[in-house]
Amino acid sequence: xxxxxxxxxxxxxxxxxxxxxxxxxxxxxxxxxxxxxxxxxxxxxxxxxxxxxxxxxxxxxxxxxxxxxxxxxxxxxxxxxxxxxxxxxxxxxxxxxxxxxxxxxxxxxxxxxxxxxxxxxxxxxxxxxxxxxxxxxxxxxxxxxxxxxxxxxxxxxxxxx
Amino acid sequence: xxxxxxxxxxxxxxxxxxxxxxxxxxxxxxxxxxxxxxxxxxxxxxxxxxxxxxxxxxxxxxxxxxxxxxxxxxxxxxxxxxxxxxxxxxxxxxxxxxxxxxxxxxxxxxxxxxxxxxxxxxxxxxxxxxxxxxxxxxxxxxxxxxxxxxxxxxxxx
Numbered sequence: 652x653x654x655x656x657x658x659x660x661x662x663x664x665x666x667x668x669x670x671x672x673x674x675x676x677x678x679x680x681x682x683x684x685x686x687x688x689x690x691x692x693x694x695x696x697x698x699x700x701x702x703x704x705x706x707x708x709x710x711x712x713x714x715x716x717x718x719x720x721x722x723x724x725x726x727x728x729x730x731x732x733x734x735x736x737x738x739x740x741x742x743x744x745x746x747x748x749x750x751x752x753x754x755x756x757x758x759x760x761x762x763x764x765x766x767x768x769x770x771x772x773x774x775x776x777x778x779x780x781x782x783x784x785x786x787x788x789x790x791x792x793x794x795x796x797x798x799x800x801x802x803x804x805x806x807x808x809x810x811x812x
Numbered sequence: 813x814x815x816x817x818x819x820x821x822x823x824x825x826x827x828x829x830x831x832x833x834x835x836x837x838x839x840x841x842x843x844x845x846x847x848x849x850x851x852x853x854x855x856x857x858x859x860x861x862x863x864x865x866x867x868x869x870x871x872x873x874x875x876x877x878x879x880x881x882x883x884x885x886x887x888x889x890x891x892x893x894x895x896x897x898x899x900x901x902x903x904x905x906x907x908x909x910x911x912x913x914x915x916x917x918x919x920x921x922x923x924x925x926x927x928x929x930x931x932x933x934x935x936x937x938x939x940x941x942x943x944x945x946x947x948x949x950x951x952x953x954x955x956x957x958x959x960x961x962x963x964x965x966x967x968x969x
Contacts, residue, residue: 654884654932668876671864673856674842687842694840694877701883705837706844708866709874713815715831722919722926733959740961750959751890758923758953763890795926800813801916802908806879806888806930 652700657685661693662703666807669706709805712767719771720746721794723778724760726753731788732762738784739764744777759791766794814870822869826852830862831872879930886932888914890955891941892923893948900924906947912940923953 654662660683670678676694677687697703712720727735732750739762740748748764764781768774778794785792823831829852838844845856852859866872881888895903900918907913907927916927931937941952 652884662877662879665876666879668867668874669838671860671875673845673860675844676840676842691840691842697877698840701880704878704880706840706877707837707875708831708834708863708872709878710831710835711814711870711873713813714818714869714871716817718815718817736959736961748961749890749957750961751955751957754953754955758892763955793921795919795921795923797917797919799918800815801904801918801925802913802927803813803873803915805874806881806914807911 652702654702657683658693658697661690666805716769717767719768719774721766721774721778721796723764723766723781723792723794725762725764725781725785725792726759726790727762727785728788729761735785735788736762739781742781744768760793771796813873818869818871823871826854827862827866827871830859831866834863834875881930881932884932885934886930887934887937888957889929889937889941890957891927891929892953892955893925893950894923895925895950903948903950907944910940910944912936
């Protein structure tokens with residue numbers, strides 16, 4: 652969907668967080684000068700069309716004990732990537748799974764899956780599970796552990812754009 | 813952002829239930845916390861105080877709308893750079909200065925910086941990536957998603 656100026660103001664006003672008030676949409680309405688009903692109507696539409704995936708929390712995996720995570724990357728037969736990607740994406744320890752273009756010759760991997768666990772050894776065990784699931788369709792693979800979060804703000808809209 | 817686990821007693825059962833419920837999303841209604849409060853046997857005010865505390869102690873990083881750039885005619889793109897170690901912090905500053913950089917991780921690999929660009933127009937991705945290349949003098953590898961295998965992954969608090 653195409654966002655109009657009011658949609659943008661709505662998203663700009665809330666992208667750093669929803670007001671912690673019993674009636675957060677009324678507060679946003681006051682802030683941008685429209686009615687609460689209009690804010691509710693617009694958010695419902697933004698969610699229907701997928702612009703807003705949900706209004707909710709981003710849990711901090713580390714604080715909640717999931718301190719180990721690795722970006723596992725796999726070079727998988729293109730013909731089988733759709734089927735295998737769906738299978739990997741359905742595993743309980745996989746948070747995101749994407750098919751992406753390779754960057755040859757440096758980067759032969761086309762399937763990316765984020766693996767989570769409470770310890771590095773969990774993640775390594777998950778990795779072996781993915782490896783056995785992929786079988787002969789996988790030519791090579793690697794895993795990239797994060798050593799530092801450098802930024803985590805989520806998407807920001809430019810205001811007035 | 814907090815990277816160490818919270819002490820186990822930092823969260824009580826209601827906090828954990830709240831985190832799990834809020835991962836599913838808030839209803840878009842005039843009093844969106846009323847249902848959650850009723851289910852937890854708390855007042856709305858108590859639920860709001862708990863959310864504020866969860867944010868303050870770092871149990872959650874964000875509470876608000878999650879946007880999908882593609883659904884509004886824009887795009888996300890995962891990017892990677894091979895940054896020489898001595899220049900790493902200076903390059904972090906240059907990269908993170910762009911508001912389009914939604915998150916950025918240092919990873920243990922020759923490609924040691926991985927960030928996601930989120931733009932409300934598809935052409936924005938290439939423009940920002942080119943600008944980062946010009947500012948840093950380093951190539952920015954681009955890995956746009958061709959397909960997402962979506963799953964309802966949730967952290968059980």
